[in-house]
Amino acid sequence: MIGIPVLRTVVTATVAALLHFSPAQADASFDLSPEQPGRVQATRNEKAIAAIPADFKFVAPGKFTVAVSPGGPPLATYATDARTVVGADPDYAEAIADSLGLTLELVPVAWIDWPLGLTSGKYDAVISNVGVTEQRKEKFDFSSYRQGLHGFFVKADSAITSIGEPKDAAGLRIIVGAGTNQERILLKWSEENVANGRKSIELQYYDDEAASLLALASGRADVIVQPHAQLVFIAARDKNIKRVGTLSAGWPERSDVAITTRKGSGLADALTIATNGLIKDGAYARILERWRLSEEALPRSETNPPGLPKF
Known part of the structure; x- marks a missing residue:
C-alpha cells in the first residue's frame, strides 16, 4: 500500500517572510527591472x-x-x-x-x-x-x-544526486501538490516500485510554498517536486536547494x-x-x-x- 500522510504545518509570518522573498529581492542574475535592457531581440521572418x-x-x-x-x-x-x-x-x-x-x-x-x-x-x-x-x-x-517539465530539487547538501526513473525515488519522502499531474505520475512510480520489490514513495502535502520549503530545509522531506521553472527561480533566490532531475509533465511521453x-x-x-x-x-x-x-x-x-x- 502506498503511504500518503497528509501533513499540516503552521508556519509563522516570520518564517514565511524568510522563505518567500518579493521579486525585488530575487537573485541578481534575474533582471526584474521594467526596462529589461537584456531582452533578446529577433528579426523579421x-x-x-x-x-x-x-x-x-x-x-x-x-x-x-x-x-x-x-x-x-x-x-x-x-x-x-x-x-x-x-x-x-x-x-x-x-x-x-x-x-x-x-x-x-x-x-x-x-x-x-x-x-x-x-x-x-x-x-x-x-x-x-x-x-x-x-x-x-x-x-x-x-x-x-x-x-512541460517538473523539477526534482533537494537540499544543496543532500546526498541525493540524480532522480530520473522510479527506482531512483524508492523510499524517498517527496513533497508534491495534491491533485497535480506530478502527484499522478509519482503514484504510478510508487506502484511500479512496490511491484518490483522496492520501497514505496512517501508523498507529503503542505499548504503553501513556505511550508514546503521549510519541511525540505528541516529534513522532514527529501525532495520537492514542482513545475521546473518555479524551482529554478527559488534555487537562485535562496541558494539552498539544487536540481537533481526533471520529469516530463506527460511522463513517459514528452508534454x-x-x-x-x-x-x-x-x-x-x-x-x-x-x-x-x-x-x-x-x-x-x-x-x-x-x-x-x-x-x-x-x-x-x-x-x-x-x-x-x-x-
Whole structure:
C-alpha cells in the first residue's frame, strides 16, 4: 500500500517572510527591472509573415496582442515597478512579435480568464505556460515552444544526486501538490516500485510554498517536486536547494507548452514557423538561457503536437 500522510504545518509570518522573498529581492542574475535592457531581440521572418492567412484580422492593426498571466518568476511576474510584466514568456512573446513584424501588446490576465478572453477575440494569442492537452485541442490550436517539465530539487547538501526513473525515488519522502499531474505520475512510480520489490514513495502535502520549503530545509522531506521553472527561480533566490532531475509533465511521453490561439483561426502555422526561425537563429536558446530554462528547450516547434490525454 502506498503511504500518503497528509501533513499540516503552521508556519509563522516570520518564517514565511524568510522563505518567500518579493521579486525585488530575487537573485541578481534575474533582471526584474521594467526596462529589461537584456531582452533578446529577433528579426523579421518573412516565411512566418507570409503564412498569416490573408483574412486573419489582428485585434489591433500592426500589433500582436498577447495575454499572459503573471503567476511568478521566471515565467511571468510583475517587475520592480509593480506594473510591467517581465519574464521568459513576455520575452518570447516579444520575439514572436518581432518575427511577425508587429509590435507586442501584452495583456496581463488572471489564469482562469484566458480561455474566454481568447475565444471572444480579446487577444490574438496566449503565451502563458499553457500545456497542450487533448481536451484543450478541441477548442484551441497550439504552437509548441517549450517542454512541460517538473523539477526534482533537494537540499544543496543532500546526498541525493540524480532522480530520473522510479527506482531512483524508492523510499524517498517527496513533497508534491495534491491533485497535480506530478502527484499522478509519482503514484504510478510508487506502484511500479512496490511491484518490483522496492520501497514505496512517501508523498507529503503542505499548504503553501513556505511550508514546503521549510519541511525540505528541516529534513522532514527529501525532495520537492514542482513545475521546473518555479524551482529554478527559488534555487537562485535562496541558494539552498539544487536540481537533481526533471520529469516530463506527460511522463513517459514528452508534454509541450505552447502558444495558444483560437481554433481554426489559421494563425498557429505562422507562429510555428516563427518559433522554428527563432530556434534556428539562436534567439530561442538565448531567451531560455537568460531565464535559466535551457533544460526546457524543444528541438523544433510543432502545430498541435500530441497533448496530455484525458484522465
